[in-house]
Amino acid sequence: TMKKERTKARLADLVLNSGQLQWLPANPRTWRQEDINKTKKSLQTDPDFLEEHPLLVVQHGKKLVVFAGNLRTTAAKELKWETIEAVLYTPETEEDKTTILRRSLLDNGQFGSWDYDALANEWDIDLLQECPLLKWAKL
Numbered sequence: 001t002m003k004k005e006r007t008k009a010r011l012a013d014l015v016l017n018s019g020q021l022q023w024l025p026a027n028p029r030t031w032r033q034e035d036i037n038k039t040k041k042s043l044q045t046d047p048d049f050l051e052e053h054p055l056l057v058v059q060h061g062k063k064l065v066v067f068a069g070n071l072r073t074t075a076a077k078e079l080k081w082e083t084i085e086a087v088l089y090t091p092e093t094e095e096d097k098t099t100i101l102r103r104s105l106l107d108n109g110q111f112g113s114w115d116y117d118a119l120a121n122e123w124d125i126d127l128l129q130e131c132p133l134l135k136w137a138k139l
Contacts, residue, residue, distance in 0.1 A: 002089060002096040009055065009086035011077050015063045016070045017104070023097050024058070024104070025122035027070045039075035054085035056103060064088065067100055068107035 019026035043050070055069035064086070066073045076084050091097045101124070 002091060002093075002099060004090070005088045006054070007086050007088050008083040009057060009064055009088075010083055011073070011081055013062070013064050014055070014057065014066055014073050014077075014084075014086075015060070016073060017065050017067050019122070020060050020065055021058065024065070024067060024100065026118060027067075027104070028118045028122070029070070031071055031074075035071060036075050036078060039071050040079055043072065043075055043079065050085040054087050056089060056100075056107065057086050058089050058091065058100060067104045 017024060017027040050072070055066050055073060057064040057066050057069075059065075066086075067089075069086075073084070089096070089100055091100055
């Protein structure tokens with residue numbers, strides 16, 4: 001079982017997943033300001049939702065890379081929140097890293113758009129084919 005710790009992460013310590021970690025490709029989703037605004041409204045309407053659906057993060061130097069919840073992080077930063085619910089993952093094995101990759105894909109919801117070039121060029125095809133959200137995509 002992978003080591004995980006629930007925490008209230010400081011938003012100043014969070015960075016979006018842009019491929020900083022060699023084993024974790026950049027977030028394959030893009031979004032528009034409209035998507036951020038919808039997420040901001042959702043967070044303001046039900047901030048306790050994040051207790052049940054926290055960000056998922058991994059340590060990288062002094063920062064925490066968000067591998068699930070990049071849009072929520074962006075919205076919370078625009079709302080000027082100080083902290084946000086998160087689970088800090090500490091991968092120790094290749095299986096742990098694969099779990100993080102899988103959860104990164106599964107966490108993506110209805111907002112934003114898939115970057116199919118990034119998926120095709122940076123992500124493992126077998127892992128992508130497992131993802132139910134991508135079953136309809138021809139990768």
